[in-house]
Amino acid sequence: MNKLTVALLATTLAAAAPVMAGPVEDTLVLNEDITLVTRTAAPEHISDVLDEVISGWHFRGTETRAMQADDFDNPGMIFVEQAEEVWNTADGSEGKSCASCHGEAEDMAGVRPVYPKYNEAAGEVRTLEMQINDCRENRMGAEKWKYTGGDMVNMTALLASVSRGLPVNVAIDGPAQSTWEAGKELYYTRTGQLEMACASCHEDNYGNMIRADHLSQGQINGFPTYRLKNTKLNAVHARFKGCVRDTRAETFKPGSPEFVALELYVASRGNGLHVEGPSVRN
Amino acid sequence: MERTFLATLALTLSTLGLSAGEIAPTAVTFVDGSVEASLTGVAGDPTRGREIVGNKSMGNCVACHEVSDLSDVPFHGEIGPMLDGAGERWSEAELRGIVANAKMMFEDSLMPSFYKTEGFIRPGKAYTGEAADDTFGPLLTAQQIEDVVAYLSTLKE
Numbered sequence: 126m127n128k129l130t131v132a133l134l135a136t137t138l139a140a141a142a143p144v145m146a147g148p149v150e151d152t153l154v155l156n157e158d159i160t161l162v163t164r165t166a167a168p169e170h171i172s173d174v175l176d177e178v179i180s181g182w183h184f185r186g187t188e189t190r191a192m193q194a195d196d197f198d199n200p201g202m203i204f205v206e207q208a209e210e211v212w213n214t215a216d217g218s219e220g221k222s223c224a225s226c227h228g229e230a231e232d233m234a235g236v237r238p239v240y241p242k243y244n245e246a247a248g249e250v251r252t253l254e255m256q257i258n259d260c261r262e263n264r265m266g267a268e269k270w271k272y273t274g275g276d277m278v279n280m281t282a283l284l285a286s287v288s289r290g291l292p293v294n295v296a297i298d299g300p301a302q303s304t305w306e307a308g309k310e311l312y313y314t315r316t317g318q319l320e321m322a323c324a325s326c327h328e329d330n331y332g333n334m335i336r337a338d339h340l341s342q343g344q345i346n347g348f349p350t351y352r353l354k355n356t357k358l359n360a361v362h363a364r365f366k367g368c369v370r371d372t373r374a375e376t377f378k379p380g381s382p383e384f385v386a387l388e389l390y391v392a393s394r395g396n397g398l399h400v401e402g403p404s405v406r407n
Numbered sequence: 408m409e410r411t412f413l414a415t416l417a418l419t420l421s422t423l424g425l426s427a428g429e430i431a432p433t434a435v436t437f438v439d440g441s442v443e444a445s446l447t448g449v450a451g452d453p454t455r456g457r458e459i460v461g462n463k464s465m466g467n468c469v470a471c472h473e474v475s476d477l478s479d480v481p482f483h484g485e486i487g488p489m490l491d492g493a494g495e496r497w498s499e500a501e502l503r504g505i506v507a508n509a510k511m512m513f514e515d516s517l518m519p520s521f522y523k524t525e526g527f528i529r530p531g532k533a534y535t536g537e538a539a540d541d542t543f544g545p546l547l548t549a550q551q552i553e554d555v556v557a558y559l560s561t562l563k564e
Contacts, residue, residue: 336470337482370536
């Protein structure tokens with residue numbers, strides 16, 4: 126077949142398909158350089174419910190997928206650049222920047238994939254946001270950032286960006302286990318007047334359309350996410366809040382113990398997928 | 408009846424958002440998931456029912472169900488079964504039961520219960536994310552349920 130025939134055939138097939146069924150077959154190659162793992166065998170702890178874990182990237186349209194594949198086209202990278210500047214700027218009473226202790230932002234590769242993570246000294250599971258604020262308050266003598274505010278989400282985008290191409294690998298056993306169990310409980314609880322759990326859409330119905338939305342597995346390896354819908358970076362707890370709100374429920378607050386637990390659990394469902402943040406989604 | 412009693416009754420009913428003769432969400436009798444009696448005693452209007460099924464801010468049934476008769480409404484979901492022929496597959500009483508509270512017939516159904524006001528976990532105030540307050544009511548009114556049932560009964564293949 127020549128190229129034109131293939132193109133025509135592809136167009137005909139696309140036109141004939143009334144709805145998108147299941148994830149799109151495609152490969153995410155970042156900046157024509159790194160091939161990211163966007164689908165892989167489900168980690169053992171969820172292998173009873175899923176065979177394969179699939180990044181939300183596969184559930185989005187052609188243009189959206191392409192936008193994420195090139196840093197010059199990815200609007201989320203503008204915020205990464207902003208955070209890079211903040212990374213190198215001293216703030217607070219101690220006159221320190223992030224770089225004073227941590228060096229280059231690139232040196233933080235490998236941090237994002239293991240968060241949320243149990244913090245021995247604090248005796249709790251902490252998200253990256255909690256750890257950033259701990260640094261700001263106790264190392265820099267600076268003001269805490271709002272949990273899902275612009276400064277915070279930009280910084281998490283920077284930290285995610287330098288870990289792109291590394292697999293999510295949160296620990297769920299040992300001291301993190303009880304938090305993980307709490308998150309799992311929440312994942313399967315049908316909340317709100319619509320009585321929907323995370324699992325209702327993202328485990329039982331991924332690949333299906335709900336009105337105009339193509340349901341994904343709700344993986345969070347791509348957070349923070351630049352959403353075309355609101356043209357900004359979205360923190361994972363802000364997304365959780367939006368989802369729970371849409372079940373006509375009273376939501377939990379970003380940064381709450383419930384959402385920290387849920388983040389650990391949902392992150393663990395994506396163990397093995399590569400970090401993609403900042404990703405691009407609808 | 409005394410006038411004050413009638414006034415009190417009327418006030419109570421209006422507080423509950425009920426008209427005289429309506430069956431309250433907490434008083435609906437299900438038999439094997441079906442509801443035999445009309446919730447209002449007023450015949451449902453299939454035209455209004457059609458509007459409720461397709462309208463995003465009303466029933467929004469097409470969010471999950473495909474309905475060929477509503478092809479003028481864009482984006483039908485594929486979560487629940489197609490509704491074409493629903494009026495043949497189900498009796499009016501079965502349809503009323505399913506629309507009012509599908510979980511009475513199908514225990515694990517994902518379908519929201521449209522005429523139920525109790526037994527929720529963390530119920531909210533509509534889509535605000537805030538806790539439910541005294542404005543909390545069923546997703547559809549008794550007459551809207553009847554209208555939807557009347558419309559679904561017209562869907563024959």
